[in-house]
Amino acid sequence: MGNGYQPLACDLHDYLEIACLHHYRLCIELLDGGRLEAEALPTQTAPSKEEFLVVRDQQGEQRLRLDRLLAITPLTPGASFSRVVLGRGQC
Template structure:
């Protein structure tokens, strides 16, 4: 079942934009408990107004709807932010 999109706080968008601008490698935890590591590429807004983070891992590019994010932590040395909870 597809739940209605819940926009995230504007302040959190800033962290995602920084992560994408610097292509940070992120440790990502989703609301459903899934964990994985991927590189932030860009964000996009669908015509339905849902927002997504485009990521790259070793095998493929994929996207995560922003309201599914629980925590992101950059793994890059000297990243401009630390662990961010959504």
């Protein structure tokens, strides 16, 4: 897989699918220390097998590689889960 991509565990991937299905607004924490708030859109898989979460924020749509995500926290009221740690790193 390209660029040392590490696939996300299936049980963690389920949380992203729920967020995308319901278009949850998320607080997304990145492994590099970055953070953004955005609406979850569908996930995508590149030909190289890298997986991405597509999100929309005030700047438009962007793709976030799943192995670069530290955690997601739904901001949408009534969400079916709370903060989920997806990647390696310190909280």
